[in-house]
Structures are given as C-alpha cells and as structure tokens.
Amino acid sequence: MQQQRPAPRLKSAMEQLGAWVLDQPEPTALEGQCCDRLRPNQIQRELLESLKRSGLxxxxxxxxxxxARQGHAKGWLWQAGTLQRFRWWRQSGQLTLHEQLNCTTTAPLQALR
Incomplete structure (x- = not known):
C-alpha cells in the first residue's frame, strides 16, 4: 500500500497550526475562587472551627x-457590620484580624429616585 502525502495547501496549514499552538502563552496560575483545590473542604472546616473557638x-x-506552601489561609471576614481581613495559620491555630471597614446605619435606608 502506498502512503499518500498531504496536499501542499493542507501541509502548509498544518505547519501554521502547529506553530500557532507552540506560540501560545502558558495558562496563568489559578488563584482565589477560580479553583476549589485552592480552598480544600478540610481546611475550611478547620478554619470555621478555629473562628468558633475564637468567639467569631x-x-x-x-x-x-x-x-499550601506557607500553611495559612487568608481572606475576608464579615461580622456585625465590620469587614475584616484575616490570616489563620493551620499548624498553630493563630488568627490575626485587621479591621478594614466598619458599616453602621444611623437612619433607615431610602431608595433614590
């Protein structure tokens, strides 16, 4: 059986496609809520237990x-009208909070017209 060679135009198109694929940038690293493996369920359970023990x-x-490299979780926490930035170390259970925004209401909210 004789092996057929691709038509010249098809061969050229395949070479261009191969060059295009190799020229694509590598995908960026997944961060935040883009990927659940960055927020494993076991870590979340331990974090919530630590917040509870801390009175939060x-x-x-x-x-x-x-x-995973640093062994800590960091993010944002909402409690009683206050938005706080937190960092929690899994190994020691240490939790640090930094108040970022304090929301209070002095009058009922009204819709703007």
Whole structure:
C-alpha cells in the first residue's frame, strides 16, 4: 500500500497550526475562587472551627484562599457590620484580624429616585 502525502495547501496549514499552538502563552496560575483545590473542604472546616473557638462563630467568610506552601489561609471576614481581613495559620491555630471597614446605619435606608 502506498502512503499518500498531504496536499501542499493542507501541509502548509498544518505547519501554521502547529506553530500557532507552540506560540501560545502558558495558562496563568489559578488563584482565589477560580479553583476549589485552592480552598480544600478540610481546611475550611478547620478554619470555621478555629473562628468558633475564637468567639467569631457569628461571622461569615466573604472570601478566602489557602496557601499550601506557607500553611495559612487568608481572606475576608464579615461580622456585625465590620469587614475584616484575616490570616489563620493551620499548624498553630493563630488568627490575626485587621479591621478594614466598619458599616453602621444611623437612619433607615431610602431608595433614590
């Protein structure tokens, strides 16, 4: 059986396609909520337990990210009208909070017309 060679135009198109594929940039690293493996369920459970032990059980996680190399989670926490930046070290259980925004209401909210 004789092997057929691709038509010249097809061969040229295939070479251009190969060059295009090799020329594409590498995908960027996944961060934040882009990928659940950056926020494993076991880490989240331990983080929530640590918040509860720290007296922050009425708070809610706004966003957080796990850094496996550093062994800590960091993100944003909402509690009683205050948005706080936090960092939590899994090994020691140490939790640091930095208040970023304090929201209070002095009058009922009204819709703008």
């Amino acid at each position: 059980d009425g708070s809610s996680l706004v966003d957080w990210r796990w850094d």
